[in-house]
Every structure is written in C-alpha cells, then in structure tokens.
Amino acid sequence: MVKYILAVNAGSSSVKVTFYTYENPPKAIADAQVSGITAPPPALKYQRGDVKIKEKLEEKLDTPQDAFKYILKRCFDDPELSEVASDADLAYICHRVVHGGDYMDSVKITDETLHHLEALEDLAPLHNFSALEIIRLCRKELPSVPSITFFDSAFHQTMPLHVKTYPINQKIAQANGLRKYGFHGISYSFILRSVAQFLGKPAEKTNLIAMHIGSGASICAIKDGKSIDTSMGLTPLAGLPGATRSGSIDPSLVFHYTNEAGKLSPASTTEMHISTAEEILNKQSGWKALTGTTDFAEIAVEHPPTEAHKLAFEILVDRILGYIGSYYVKLNGQVDALVFAGGIGEKSALLRRTLTEKCQSLGVAIDSETNEEGAGDETVKDISQGTGKGPRVVICQTNEQFEMAYHTVCSRG
Ligand SMILES: Nc1ncnc2c1ncn2[C@@H]1O[C@H](COP(=O)(O)OP(=O)(O)O)[C@@H](O)[C@H]1O
Ligand SMILES: CC(=O)OP(=O)(O)O
C-alpha cells in the first residue's frame, strides 16, 4: 500500500502542514495552513493540485493544536484528496521543533525522547509548546504513525565553542544549558543544498551569508557547508527584530521597562510558564510595537504611510547590515552568495534593493528588473548584475516542510 508523509510546521500564530508522496524527492500532494490563531478569525489557505482555496473560518481555533485538528479532519474528509483519508495512509509524521537543545539530528518520538523534549520546554516555552502539544495529540489520535522531530537548532551545532559560549559563569551556564543554539536550521539546510546545487558546487565547499527574514528573522554565516555563526541565541529572541520580537537589546532594558519583569506573565498557563519580560520582548515588541502591524508588506513600501513605518524598515535594514558586515569578515570575504529567504526576504524587492545598495563596498550588485520580478516558480533565482566582482545575490524560496520530508525519505529509505 502506498503511504504518505505528513509534515507539520507549528508556530505560535500559524500551523502549516503539507502531505508528500513517499519518494525521492517527495512531491507535495496538498498543503494547508491556518493563520491568525492569535488574531481571530482564523484564515485557511488550502492547496491541492491546481485548486487553491482561501477562506476565513467560523470555527473557534484558539490554539495551534485546535488548528492542526481542524486541518487534519478537513484533509482526511476531502473526497478530492482520497490518497490520505486516515492514519492508515501515513508512513511518518514530521514535526518542526524549534529548540532541540543538544540534539545533533532528527529523532523519532518515543516515551524517552518526548520526556527529554518536555524537559527543554522551559528553555523555549514560546516556541516548543505548540509543536509538543501537536506531537502529544498525534500520539493519542494517530498512534500507529511514527512521529519524527526535526530541530531548528541542529544545523548550528557546528558553531565553534567561542561563538556558542556566553561570557558568564560557566558552571551556571552548563548546569542550565545557557549557550547560543541558533534557529531556522531546517530552513538553512534547505537553502544550503538548493543554493549549492544552483551554483554547481558541493555543499561542503559552499560559503554563504543566508538570511531567513520572516515574522521571525535570522541570518547565518555558512563556511564550507557548516554554520559558523548565526544571529539568534539561547532562544529565537536574540539578533534581528521580528514581527513582535525586539531582537537584541541591552539586557538591562527590561528592568527599566517594568518592575514586574521577573514575574510570571498573565499569558502563562498551568502547563506553560513565561515571564513578563519574555512576553514583552517576544510578543509586544518588534514592528508591531513600532507601527501597529505585523504585516511587513505594509512597512516595506516606497512611500511609508507614517514615520513609524519608515523607522521600522530602517531599523531592520540597519540590523541586517551589521550582521552582513560581521559575517563577511568572519568568512574572510570568501562568500559565494548572499541569500534572501523567508516570507519577507523572498517577497520584498525593496528590502533586497535597499540592502544590496548598502553593500556596494563588498562588490555586490543586483539587476533591478530581475529583482523586481522576484523568484516566480523557481526555487533559487540569481538576481546579481553579473559583473562578477562580489558575491552573487540570490533569492531562495525556502521550504521547511519539504526539508523534513526529504530527510525522512533519505534517511529511512
Ligand atoms: N510583498 C511583501 N513584502 C514584504 N513583506 C511581505 C510580503 N509578503 C509577505 N510578507 C511578510 O512575510 C512575513 C511572513 O513570513 P514567513 O516566513 O511566512 O513567516 P513565519 O514563518 O515566521 O510566520 C509577514 O510579515 C508578511 O507580512
Ligand atoms: C525560530 C523562529 O523564529 O521561527 P519562526 O520564524 O517560524 O517564528
């Protein structure tokens, strides 16, 4: 009997799932996404073959777990998607888990591994909770299907010790797992393979400065196919600002912002504990705090509607530039390509143009027409001007679900 792979990418405000054929490379047969879980009404995007559906949902979906249940039922019940009608049609479920602690690779969920991941939950409650809730749900409702977890942090295990280590008391650091982990690694793994292939180089000889700029944003220096540094840290809060995240700030700031910083946030539940400081910096900051919108498409426009929108854009550009400069030097100027990925990196021609203009001193130049056109249907699109002086500039349409399905097929035959 032919079986399929279900890949799940759960965030705090959206759940994306894709069903794939079990072959190398896997082919997507359906893709569904519920967003707006934290800002109702939730919206569904569903694609099956050439059919694309977009609708606002009347159902009350308060949590990623509710959204996942809804998507699963909708797909299983869809007569046009008869390939997947029940758990009997699934070979594996792949889950994106942001924080994987010291895990170097994906793991199959067993009582023991789930226990271990639950112990990590406190280190990254805002990011791991939804994924773990969905894993627990799958174990309960689809018990015959093995779950495999893929970690955003695993790709960055190769960072040197001096990059991973924070200059704090090392006994305390080790006892509490306080180090730089880095995230978006499933995406960087997809980007590395796809861009190396596009450039016609072996991945292990490829050097990139890769940017995953979405509502969570990060940047990674890849040397000889390995992450040597990245902008996120112990949690995804560090580094670049995001839709609701401050990115790096002076850590003392939060104690001047509120004297409740260390107290539990009202958003905490009996199962999930987060401090007021984490709540403020992760959920009430970023461009939402500056402009009122979490939609960067409203900010990245030629004529920003307010000064605050202009400022939000300039802040993101400034912070990204700082990392590009730093990583260019860390890579000794030997950079094959500057890669734009993530919802914003892939779609905002203005962000790409503004950043590359400011990187002229590195020999970077783009073709403005190709940049405006964007990547279209191509996974990797070269937008360089072709003068051949500096690093190439490419757009890569990253795909975390595909990456998980691909590795499942490759490693499990
Ligand atoms: N044309 C565009 N210009 C700028 N930003 C865009 C555009 N289209 C989408 N975006 C932004 O992409 C972001 C979502 O990116 P994505 O990588 O899907 O995020 P995440 O996976 O973190 O939810 C949103 O902030 C959205 O506004
Ligand atoms: C790690 C992280 O920030 O993920 P996302 O961009 O999906 O929020």
Ligand SMILES: [Mg+2]
């Ligand atoms: Mg994302």
